[in-house]
Amino acid sequence: MRRINGLEPEENKRLWQARLADLEESGLPQKQWCEQHSVNISALRYWIRQTRKERTAQEGDGSSKWLTINANTLPSANVDANTGGSEIAVSYGAFRVEIGEGANPERIYNVLRILKEL
Numbered sequence: 504m505r506r507i508n509g510l511e512p513e514e515n516k517r518l519w520q521a522r523l524a525d526l527e528e529s530g531l532p533q534k535q536w537c538e539q540h541s542v543n544i545s546a547l548r549y550w551i552r553q554t555r556k557e558r559t560a561q562e563g564d565g566s567s568k569w570l571t572i573n574a575n576t577l578p579s580a581n582v583d584a585n586t587g588g589s590e591i592a593v594s595y596g597a598f599r600v601e602i603g604e605g606a607n608p609e610r611i612y613n614v615l616r617i618l619k620e621l
Contacts, residue, residue, distance in 0.1 A: 519550040 537544045591602045
Protein backbone atom coordinates (compact mmCIF):
# COMPACT_ATOMS: atom_id res chain seq x y z
CA MET A 504 0.00 0.00 0.00
CA ARG A 505 1.15 3.52 -0.65
CA ARG A 506 2.21 5.85 2.08
CA ILE A 507 0.22 9.02 2.73
CA ASN A 508 2.17 12.01 4.06
CA GLY A 509 4.96 9.61 4.98
CA LEU A 510 2.59 7.40 6.97
CA GLU A 511 1.26 3.93 6.35
CA PRO A 512 -2.52 3.97 5.74
CA GLU A 513 -3.33 2.56 9.20
CA GLU A 514 -1.05 5.11 10.89
CA ASN A 515 -2.72 7.89 8.92
CA LYS A 516 -6.15 6.59 9.95
CA ARG A 517 -5.13 6.54 13.64
CA LEU A 518 -3.77 10.09 13.30
CA TRP A 519 -7.08 11.31 11.91
CA GLN A 520 -9.08 9.45 14.56
CA ALA A 521 -7.05 11.30 17.19
CA ARG A 522 -7.56 14.60 15.37
CA LEU A 523 -11.32 14.07 15.14
CA ALA A 524 -11.49 13.23 18.84
CA ASP A 525 -9.50 16.39 19.62
CA LEU A 526 -11.83 18.47 17.45
CA GLU A 527 -14.89 17.10 19.25
CA GLU A 528 -13.37 17.62 22.70
CA SER A 529 -12.32 21.18 21.85
CA GLY A 530 -15.85 22.32 21.05
CA LEU A 531 -14.41 24.65 18.42
CA PRO A 532 -15.95 25.19 14.99
CA GLN A 533 -14.20 23.11 12.31
CA LYS A 534 -12.67 26.14 10.57
CA GLN A 535 -11.22 27.56 13.79
CA TRP A 536 -9.86 24.17 14.89
CA CYS A 537 -8.19 23.70 11.48
CA GLU A 538 -6.58 27.13 11.66
CA GLN A 539 -5.22 26.44 15.15
CA HIS A 540 -3.81 23.04 14.11
CA SER A 541 -2.65 23.92 10.57
CA VAL A 542 -4.97 21.32 9.09
CA ASN A 543 -6.63 21.63 5.68
CA ILE A 544 -10.39 21.88 6.23
CA SER A 545 -11.08 19.79 3.10
CA ALA A 546 -8.98 16.98 4.54
CA LEU A 547 -10.82 17.26 7.86
CA ARG A 548 -14.20 17.05 6.16
CA TYR A 549 -13.03 14.07 4.08
CA TRP A 550 -12.11 12.17 7.26
CA ILE A 551 -15.38 13.11 8.94
CA ARG A 552 -17.24 11.61 5.94
CA GLN A 553 -15.03 8.50 5.97
CA THR A 554 -15.65 7.99 9.68
CA ARG A 555 -19.41 8.30 9.19
CA LYS A 556 -19.30 5.79 6.31
CA GLU A 557 -17.41 3.29 8.46
CA ARG A 558 -19.87 3.68 11.34
CA THR A 559 -22.79 3.18 8.98
CA ALA A 560 -21.19 0.06 7.53
CA GLN A 561 -20.54 -1.32 11.03
CA GLU A 562 -24.14 -0.73 12.01
CA GLY A 563 -25.42 -2.88 9.18
CA ASP A 564 -27.64 -1.34 6.56
CA GLY A 565 -27.38 2.09 8.15
CA SER A 566 -31.09 2.45 8.75
CA SER A 567 -32.29 3.66 12.11
CA LYS A 568 -33.79 1.10 14.42
CA TRP A 569 -36.61 2.40 16.57
CA LEU A 570 -38.27 0.83 19.54
CA THR A 571 -42.01 1.29 19.48
CA ILE A 572 -43.74 1.52 22.83
CA ASN A 573 -47.47 1.76 23.24
CA ALA A 574 -47.99 3.61 26.51
CA ASN A 575 -51.45 2.10 26.90
CA THR A 576 -50.00 -1.40 27.20
CA LEU A 577 -47.33 -0.64 29.80
CA PRO A 578 -48.02 -2.17 33.22
CA SER A 579 -48.91 0.46 35.80
CA ALA A 580 -46.11 -0.83 38.06
CA ASN A 581 -43.58 0.83 35.71
CA VAL A 582 -44.91 4.33 36.43
CA ASP A 583 -42.85 6.15 39.03
CA ALA A 584 -45.18 7.41 41.77
CA ASN A 585 -42.84 10.35 42.49
CA THR A 586 -43.16 11.79 38.98
CA GLY A 587 -46.84 11.22 38.46
CA GLY A 588 -46.09 9.33 35.26
CA SER A 589 -44.35 12.29 33.60
CA GLU A 590 -40.98 10.55 33.39
CA ILE A 591 -39.72 7.99 30.89
CA ALA A 592 -36.99 5.54 31.88
CA VAL A 593 -35.05 3.62 29.23
CA SER A 594 -32.74 0.78 30.26
CA TYR A 595 -30.24 -0.87 27.97
CA GLY A 596 -27.68 -3.22 29.47
CA ALA A 597 -25.96 -1.40 32.31
CA PHE A 598 -27.37 1.98 31.25
CA ARG A 599 -30.53 3.65 32.47
CA VAL A 600 -31.66 7.00 31.09
CA GLU A 601 -34.50 8.84 32.78
CA ILE A 602 -36.19 11.59 30.80
CA GLY A 603 -38.41 14.02 32.66
CA GLU A 604 -41.26 16.01 31.20
CA GLY A 605 -39.97 19.14 29.49
CA ALA A 606 -36.48 17.69 28.96
CA ASN A 607 -34.33 19.45 26.37
CA PRO A 608 -34.52 17.36 23.14
CA GLU A 609 -30.98 18.35 22.12
CA ARG A 610 -29.63 17.15 25.46
CA ILE A 611 -31.51 13.84 25.11
CA TYR A 612 -30.06 13.41 21.62
CA ASN A 613 -26.50 14.07 22.86
CA VAL A 614 -26.82 11.57 25.72
CA LEU A 615 -28.16 8.86 23.40
CA ARG A 616 -25.45 9.61 20.80
CA ILE A 617 -22.74 9.19 23.45
CA LEU A 618 -24.25 5.93 24.72
CA LYS A 619 -24.43 4.61 21.16
CA GLU A 620 -20.69 5.18 20.74
CA LEU A 621 -19.80 3.18 23.88
